[in-house]
Amino acid sequence: MQTLRGNHYDVLGIEPSASGDEVEEAFRRCVLLYGEGSLATYSLLEPEEVAAARARVYEAYSVLRDSDRRREYDSTARPFAADEPEPPAVEEARPEPRVLPDPVTGADLRRVREERGVALKQIAQTSRIGVRFLEHIEADRHGQLPAVVYLRGFLQEYARAVGLDPQRTAGSYLARVPRR
Amino acid sequence: MSAAQSVVLPTRLPTPSPVASRRIWSIGGGKGGIGKSLLAASLGSQLARMGKRVVLVDADLGGANLHTCLGVAGPPLTLGDFIQRRVERIEDVAVDTGRPGLRLISGASDFLSAANINYAQKIRVLNRIKALDVDVVLMDLGAGTAYNIIDFFLASDISLLAVVPEPTSIENGYRFIKSALYRRLRRAAQGDEVRRIVDCALDPKNPSGIRSPLDLLAAVERENPAAAEALRRELRAYQPHFVVNQVRGEADAAIGQQLVTACARHLGIRASYAGFVRYDDAVWRCVRQRRLFVDDPEGARPTEDVRQIASRLLQGENLTLPWA
Numbered sequence: 230m231q232t233l234r235g236n237h238y239d240v241l242g243i244e245p246s247a248s249g250d251e252v253e254e255a256f257r258r259c260v261l262l263y264g265e266g267s268l269a270t271y272s273l274l275e276p277e278e279v280a281a282a283r284a285r286v287y288e289a290y291s292v293l294r295d296s297d298r299r300r301e302y303d304s305t306a307r308p309f310a311a312d313e314p315e316p317p318a319v320e321e322a323r324p325e326p327r328v329l330p331d332p333v334t335g336a337d338l339r340r341v342r343e344e345r346g347v348a349l350k351q352i353a354q355t356s357r358i359g360v361r362f363l364e365h366i367e368a369d370r371h372g373q374l375p376a377v378v379y380l381r382g383f384l385q386e387y388a389r390a391v392g393l394d395p396q397r398t399a400g401s402y403l404a405r406v407p408r409r
Numbered sequence: 410m411s412a413a414q415s416v417v418l419p420t421r422l423p424t425p426s427p428v429a430s431r432r433i434w435s436i437g438g439g440k441g442g443i444g445k446s447l448l449a450a451s452l453g454s455q456l457a458r459m460g461k462r463v464v465l466v467d468a469d470l471g472g473a474n475l476h477t478c479l480g481v482a483g484p485p486l487t488l489g490d491f492i493q494r495r496v497e498r499i500e501d502v503a504v505d506t507g508r509p510g511l512r513l514i515s516g517a518s519d520f521l522s523a524a525n526i527n528y529a530q531k532i533r534v535l536n537r538i539k540a541l542d543v544d545v546v547l548m549d550l551g552a553g554t555a556y557n558i559i560d561f562f563l564a565s566d567i568s569l570l571a572v573v574p575e576p577t578s579i580e581n582g583y584r585f586i587k588s589a590l591y592r593r594l595r596r597a598a599q600g601d602e603v604r605r606i607v608d609c610a611l612d613p614k615n616p617s618g619i620r621s622p623l624d625l626l627a628a629v630e631r632e633n634p635a636a637a638e639a640l641r642r643e644l645r646a647y648q649p650h651f652v653v654n655q656v657r658g659e660a661d662a663a664i665g666q667q668l669v670t671a672c673a674r675h676l677g678i679r680a681s682y683a684g685f686v687r688y689d690d691a692v693w694r695c696v697r698q699r700r701l702f703v704d705d706p707e708g709a710r711p712t713e714d715v716r717q718i719a720s721r722l723l724q725g726e727n728l729t730l731p732w733a
Contacts, residue, residue: 233674242670258666258667258670261660261663261667262667262670262671267667268574268575268579268664268667269579269664269667269668269670270667270675271576271579272576272579272580273583273671273676274675354659356660357658357659
């Protein structure tokens with residue numbers, strides 16, 4: 230199967246003139262496309278191909294969201310796909326195991342979300358979960374959160390939006406939530 | 410048969426004409442039970458409301474039920490009668506649906522082997538459909554990836570691929586889109602060696618490691634660059650439109666654009682997103698009552714979705730979602 234080729238802009242599917250907001254938007258779209266639960270890629274790509282694509286997306290995003298790194302990249306980047314290096318090895322690039330302790334806290338989730346540049350408002354838009362609830366999750370305000378049966382779904386949506394494994398993230402977070 | 414009708418059958422399947430005012434639309438999807446027939450019936454109905462003269466063709470040979478979706482009785486004459494030459498003119502098996510501008514060529518109560526029409530019969534159906542004096546011919550295709558289904562899909566000016574936001578449907582949708590493309594490439598392939606490579610690609614476990622149309626083009630390029638260019642033209646011209654049915658939220662609606670992106674990036678296929686239809690209990694209630702939801706005020710939301718798809722396709726536009 231064709232892996233993601235081209236420069237960082239190609240990987241995010243944007244023009245080199247894209248604004249910061251467009252970079253963020255494109256990254257969010259790619260996180261959804263190559264996320265764990267993505268319907269559009271699960272039967273098309275092998276798990277390792279999805280992971281490699283995700284790695285390239287994060288790599289591209291980490292450069293293009295940072296104006297200094299982006300400027301440096303623009304001054305040296307080669308425009309042709311054939312000149313681009315192969316994607317890094319999957320094990321090196323998968324961010325989840327390194328960034329998430331278990332059990333995971335709301336603060337951990339917030340850090341991942343901010344690292345990946347996903348706004349709470351964006352998660353609210355795609356998941357239809359109110360921003361207020363998302364804030365309660367990140368602040369570990371367990372008393373303000375809905376019953377576990379609903380909360381699990383909220384957490385899975387949250388995880389999906391930031392490119393984490395939905396089941397694992399939800400299970401890990403819920404381990405710290407007192408049962409009522 | 411008259412002398413004028415006893416023409417020599419063409420050796421190749423007819424291809425859509427980009428400039429014809431009469432347009433052939435088809436709805437395929439690979440998987441059954443995803444609402445293809447309801448989409449066809451409602452889309453046909455909306456096109457007729459927009460003033461188009463439309464004929465719906467129930468090309469789900471062997472599983473036809475479009476008449477039930479439209480709430481009309483199974484007509485006495487059907488596509489099977491035309492195929493079996495019990496009726497000479499295809500126009501004579503088109504019946505009124507009670508909706509101005511919308512007629513139906515039903516496949517109801519066809520002979521049990523209707524799904525297994527032969528090549529000559531298929532060509533005859535396609536040629537006569539293309540000669541119908543209407544604005545839009547809309548074909549409802551059956552489930553699966555049989556050549557009879559795919560050939561109708563490929564002969565269309567607008568090929569719609571229906572999916573619902575479920576893994577099984579998307580999986581079958583990809584299988585359908587790839588099967589249709591390989592069929593198209595096989596027909597355009599020049600030379601035995603190139604045909605052999607295309608045939609090889611049909612097997613997902615082929616030893617050559619060809620897993621996508623892009624891999625296939627690379628393999629042909631190594632053998633025969635000129636033939637690869639011909640295949641590349643076919644690939645560029647292949648532009649199916651996704652329709653996402655039974656959408657329950659923005660995330661579902663966004664799947665259409667994700668499919669388009671995934672097709673472009675990983676298959677090299679230039680698909681587009683025609684639109685989505687929201688899930689609504691009113692649709693289900695209408696099906697139970699053998700009525701079409703576009704006729705029911707409670708089905709206003711999905712009706713509007715279908716109208717937008719029809720309008721977009723007529724104007725040659727695609728759907729882009731600001732948040733997807």
